[in-house]
Amino acid sequence: xxxSKKVIELFYDVVSPYSWLGFEVMCRYRHFWNxxxxxxxxxxxxxxxxxxxxxxxxxxxxxxxxxSDLQRLSKYFDxxxxxxxxPFEVMFQKxxxxxxRFVAAVQEREVGGDKQVEKVSRELWRRIWCEDKDITLPESxxxxxxxxxxxxxxxxxxxxxxxxxxxxxxxxxxxxDKLKSSTENALEYGAFGFPMVVCHVNGxxxxxxxxxRFELMAHCIGEKWEGPQPSKASAKL
Amino acid sequence: xxxSKKVIELFYDVVSPYSWLGFEVMCRYRHFWNxxxxxxxxxxxxxxxxxxxxxxxxxxxxxxxxxSDLQRLSKYFDxxxxxxxxPFEVMFQKxxxxxxRFVAAVQEREVGGDKQVEKVSRELWRRIWCEDKDITLPESxxxxxxxxxxxxxxxxxxxxxxxxxxxxxxxxxxxxDKLKSSTENALEYGAFGFPMVVCHVNGxxxxxxxxxRFELMAHCIGEKWEGPQPSKASAKL
Numbered sequence: 001x002x003x004s005k006k007v008i009e010l011f012y013d014v015v016s017p018y019s020w021l022g023f024e025v026m027c028r029y030r031h032f033w034n035x036x037x038x039x040x041x042x043x044x045x046x047x048x049x050x051x052x053x054x055x056x057x058x059x060x061x062x063x064x065x066x067x068s069d070l071q072r073l074s075k076y077f078d079x080x081x082x083x084x085x086x087p088f089e090v091m092f093q094k095x096x097x098x099x100x101r102f103v104a105a106v107q108e109r110e111v112g113g114d115k116q117v118e119k120v121s122r123e124l125w126r127r128i129w130c131e132d133k134d135i136t137l138p139e140s141x142x143x144x145x146x147x148x149x150x151x152x153x154x155x156x157x158x159x160x161x162x163x164x165x166x167x168x169x170x171x172x173x174x175x176x177d178k179l180k181s182s183t184e185n186a187l188e189y190g191a192f193g194f195p196m197v198v199c200h201v202n203g204x205x206x207x208x209x210x211x212x213r214f215e216l217m218a219h220c221i222g223e224k225w226e227g228p229q230p231s232k233a234s235a236k237l
Numbered sequence: 238x239x240x241s242k243k244v245i246e247l248f249y250d251v252v253s254p255y256s257w258l259g260f261e262v263m264c265r266y267r268h269f270w271n272x273x274x275x276x277x278x279x280x281x282x283x284x285x286x287x288x289x290x291x292x293x294x295x296x297x298x299x300x301x302x303x304x305s306d307l308q309r310l311s312k313y314f315d316x317x318x319x320x321x322x323x324p325f326e327v328m329f330q331k332x333x334x335x336x337x338r339f340v341a342a343v344q345e346r347e348v349g350g351d352k353q354v355e356k357v358s359r360e361l362w363r364r365i366w367c368e369d370k371d372i373t374l375p376e377s378x379x380x381x382x383x384x385x386x387x388x389x390x391x392x393x394x395x396x397x398x399x400x401x402x403x404x405x406x407x408x409x410x411x412x413x414d415k416l417k418s419s420t421e422n423a424l425e426y427g428a429f430g431f432p433m434v435v436c437h438v439n440g441x442x443x444x445x446x447x448x449x450r451f452e453l454m455a456h457c458i459g460e461k462w463e464g465p466q467p468s469k470a471s472a473k474l
Contacts, residue, residue: 051298054291061288061429065446072443076453192298206309209302212449215464216313227452 005036006221011186011196013044014103014124014135015096017070017081021211022195023125024079025228027118029214032230033223039114041103041121042182044194045095050183051192055091073211077228084132099124099135101162104179106150109158119148138163242273243458248423248433250281251340251361251372252333254307254318258448259432260362261316262465264355266451269467270460276351278340278358279419281431282332287420288429292328310448314465321369336361336372338399341416343387346395356385375400 010026012019023039030037048055057063067083074081084090103124107117123144127133134140138159145155161175189198189207197208199221208217218225247263249256260276267274285292294300304320311318321327340361344354360381364370371377375396382392398412426435426444434445436458445454455462 051296053296053299059288059290059429061424061427062290064427065429065444068444069446069450072453072457076456187298190298190301192296192302207302207305209306210449212447213306215452216309219313220309 005034007038007200008035008221009038009040009185009189009198009200011040011042011182011189011191011194011198012121013042013096013194014099014121014128015091016044016194017125017129018211019044019195020081020125020129021073021077021079021228022197023121024077025211025214026197028228028230029223032226033218033221035221035223039107039117039121040182040185041100041107041117041179042186042194043097043100043179045097046180046183047186047191047193050187053192057087057091077211080126080130082130082132084128090128090132094134094136096135098162099141101175101179102141102145102158104182105158105161105175106145108161108175108178109154116148116150120145120150123147242271244275244437245272245458246275246277246422246435246437248277248279248419248426248428248431248435249358250279250333250431251336251358251365252328253281253431254362254366255448256281256432257318257362257366258310258314258316258465259434260358261314262448262451263434265465265467266460269463270455270458272458272460276344276354276358277419277422278337278344278354278416279423279431280334280337280416282334283417283420284423284428284430287424290429294324294328314448317363317367319367319369321365327365331371331373333372335399336378338412338416339378339382339395341419342395342398342412343382345398345412345415346391353385353387357382357387360384 008026010023012023014020026037029035047053056066070081070083103117103121106120107114110116124135127135127140127144135144141159142155145158150158161172163172186194186196189196189205191209193209195211197217199206199208199217201221206220214228215225245263247260249260251257263274266272284290293303307318307320340354340358343357344351347353361372364372364377364381372381378396379392382395387395398409400409423431423433426433426442428446430446432446432448434454436443436445436454438458443457451465452462
């Protein structure tokens with residue numbers, strides 16, 4: 001890893017479809033830009049509550065707009081977003097706390113990279129925002145982890161770690177604290193929603209909210225924006 | 238005007254700095270893209286109230302983000318946005334109803350184009366979002382109109398038309414209704430804030446909220462996005 005790489009932190013939660021767009025774009029551009037991407041799974045519910053923000057879906061015209069906006073962006077970004085039958089139940093009743101603790105546990109145990117975190121996150125997004133499947137039950141998390149290529153033994157450990165009732169408190173507390181700490185970090189950077197991308201440039205931080213500031217972000221970090229699907233021909237890898 | 242031109246309506250209010258960005262970008266691209274731009278001055282206060290939306294500035298972290306976001310976008314878009322000393326007074330106490338009625342009056346009387354509407358709108362934005370000046374008093378509107386190149390006699394007429402106490406009700410009512418009608422049109426298109434750009438493509442409408450969907454909009458109307466400052470060399474005019 002070159003020391004000249006700019007560090008970019010991506011705060012996200014799989015409950016947020018706009019985070020999925022931001023996640024896929026950053027996962028693509030990590031191979032094109034001279035950056036070190038740090039995936040920062042965090043808890044959107046905590047950010048909304050602490051910042052006093054309200055979900056955009058609560059305003060009917062905003063909700064209608066979001067559905068058509070996401071449909072258009074899904075095609076343009078080539079990310080297979082589809083609305084669940086009951087998005088309010090998915091987002092506000094079932095939520096993502098357990099799922100994000102599970103992702104935090106994956107990150108805690110993964111060594112030498114973040115491939116597992118990337119894959120598990122993607123599978124969880126796919127479950128709720130494409131296949132309209134649950135992400136709250138242990139078997140749901142397990143299915144996502146299997147698809148992400150994690151072994152059965154490892155999945156059992158991860159479930160124990162991310163669910164306090166399955167393991168002694170001290171270990172699961174570590175995972176709870178990890179997710180809480182990431183969420184607090186996001187708030188310290190000024191988050192009021194996700195995705196939140198924090199670029200560390202020349203000793204300064206520049207935070208970008210949403211999945212619609214990539215062109216400006218590229219400009220700020222001295223890279224070139226080539227749209228949400230950068231040409232593979234020019235990949236550095 | 239070629240019949241193949243795509244009609245694009247831009248709903249805006251000078252109280253909104255993001256609308257200024259959208260306005261300048263669309264005013265630039267009207268010379269680059271095969272479009273007919275229709276300026277639709279409207280009243281943001283009405284849209285917020287009717288849609289049940291809350292201004293983003295009410296959430297502290299959002300407000301902080303907006304200030305740095307606008308500062309960055311201002312440079313990148315080359316639009317001289319600066320925050321007034323008391324943005325809350327400007328946006329929520331003083332508001333823009335009279336100013337937007339004045340712009341509606343300019344549009345009502347302008348024949349053969351929208352140069353005056355464009356210039357007056359820009360001068361009003363410049364007053365609040367660059368020079369921290371009032372836009373509620375008749376003399377403020379008059380100053381903006383002078384800078385926009387409108388004659389003294391015409392300005393007097395415009396002030397009368399846009400302020401009911403200066404003229405008989407029926408005429409000023411026409412202007413009130415014009416602004417109200419534009420605001421209702423925006424709501425019918427699903428607006429919950431400004432800028433709102435409505436593209437008419439192949440008998441369908443595609444609405445884009447904010448000043449961060451131009452790349453997607455270009456894609457939808459079959460044009461090329463070249464950033465907020467398209468090269469003058471390739472201008473069609």
